Amino acid sequence: MESFSLLMQGLSTAMDPVILLYALIGVTLGTAVGVLPGIGPALTVALLLPVTYGLDPAGSLIMFAGIYYGGMYGGSTTSILLNTPGESASIVTAIEGNQMARQGRGGPALATAAIGSFVAGLIATLLLAFLAPQVVKLALTLGPREYFALMVLAFVTVSATFGDSALRGLTSLFIGLALACVGIDGLTGAARLTYGVPQLMDGIETTTLAVALFAIGEALAVAALMDPPDGMHRVKGSVKMTREDWRRSWKAWLRGTFIGFPIGSMPAGGADVASFLSYAAERKLTKHPEEFGHGAIEGVAGPEAANNAAAAGTLVPLLTLGLPTTATAAIMLAGFQQFGLQPGPLLFVMNAELVWGLIASLLIANVMLVVLNLPLIGLWIKLLSIPRPWLYGGILLFATLGTIGVNPSPVELGMLILFGVMGYGMRLYGYPVAPVVVGLILGPMAEQQLRRALAIAQGDWWTLVSTPVSATLLGISALFLVVPILMRLRGRGAVLSQVAGDAD
């Protein structure tokens, strides 16, 4: 009941007209980037970080969360109509959704995706509100070694568990960790790897790295590709779902929600994994197995609900523990830090109004999104008619705008280009880019927790496994590292590489 009254207070914050405006801008932008191929929610939040520097913290964070939710809604549109997922969590949606569109059932596919996203977003946000205070209580009992173990788990799941190669995932992660060493050491003030360049003292900017890897690397990779993209399938008929569609969708929505939320809230891979698992579950449970692969509506309803529920789920560890488990969450963490806020148990005490305002705004954003995505769907489809050359020209102009706005030095722009080329190379040879960003942000935090834990134990490394919680977490990390490698060796890696996702 405590959560309930706090949530009500949050709603009164969220109903403030200015905050409502921020939420509306967030969900609109989020839907737009979800629809447009080539830009995902992680990149958009990264682009907006510098722009919001002088704005209201609560409003900006609400806008970022709106972008995250909106991206999950909008991604389904491109998956269904174009067969090119707008962001990685909608890859599975493309399988059945595009088949439905080919049969002229694009309308109901879009509808079940949007309504499923709404149902899942609503339930998952309420779960977030009721779960978060419990996790906060738990979090207060955790010490540095438990935090370190949690971060190790996040490192492993983000880099080695999914995707088609643990080696390449770990390589990406270690590049991120290496970049994280640049700058002034948080505990002793020693300058590491700075070579006297003042811009390097603060470390490598998260936004510079993320924008370079996601925007410039992606633009180069797309431009250099020689295949022409797929044509678009017009929506024929109405978006209305038949009684049969409803009957087959609602269970899938609920199952998707209850698969997505736990996956998102554990450091276990985020929305991509959730949508894939939901698809697998629907294919197993369906009464119409013959339709799968040829446009089964459950195969759209479940995964779309799952990826929205997972997006809400990732906010649980982000807000309560300060632990980002996806690239978007990692950049949102950078957003909190930009305003001098440190997510974690203390945030709920010191900035209660902000946190509950944020959670309540998500409920409102969800309502805005279903309105934006169902009646106004035609508008978003028009967005897809922007010529690609101008779209990417605009993306790159905005990508450099963020860096120029904060720090218009040649050093910073040079790093942007350098990391952009690195991102292009990584894409060519199948290296995931998300672990680099997570490594850069989580690396220094993990180092601090490790050194604190060791300081408390007077340098005894066994302290890391001396409590049941930390030992279990490290044990699970080891399993998540070793089991997938064994699966790949035995030729069962295909499942894992399908779950691979990047942009989110």
Next chain:
Amino acid sequence: MSQVNPSERRPRWAAFIIAAGLAVLAAVILRDAAGLKQDGGYAGVGPADVPRLIAYGLLVLAVLTAVAGLKGNLPHPPRQAPAPVLWIMGGLVGQLALLHVAGFMISGAILFGMTARGFGQKPLWRNLLVGFALAFVIYGVFDRLLKLNLPGGPLEMLIFRG
């Protein structure tokens, strides 16, 4: 490059280059760590130790990457067209070089125009015009309204009076 290709099992030079890059990165970190003052305090772990661990990790990964390269175990990139990459890189470098001389709007127009050209949009002059229009709007909104400090040049002085 199809999936079944005899070259699949041949050593991959790209993997060796990646491995060498990782090893160089590790060496740079180790060299820097050697020059740091070691004050671990109670932890016994100072500012140089975690970078060292990361460097050792990178060395292991470099070796594994080289081994994977020997086995030909690296995805083959799809065929790449070099011209678009050069156009976009040219746009980025052009913006970097001209930013403080010509200002945000002109350098932004160059970046936009050359990127669009890289994606196959012709003619270049029209791309540059569209880019200029967009950069103009962005400068107006972000520099004037949102007070983001974007570098101005002669044109910005002329239009917005500094």
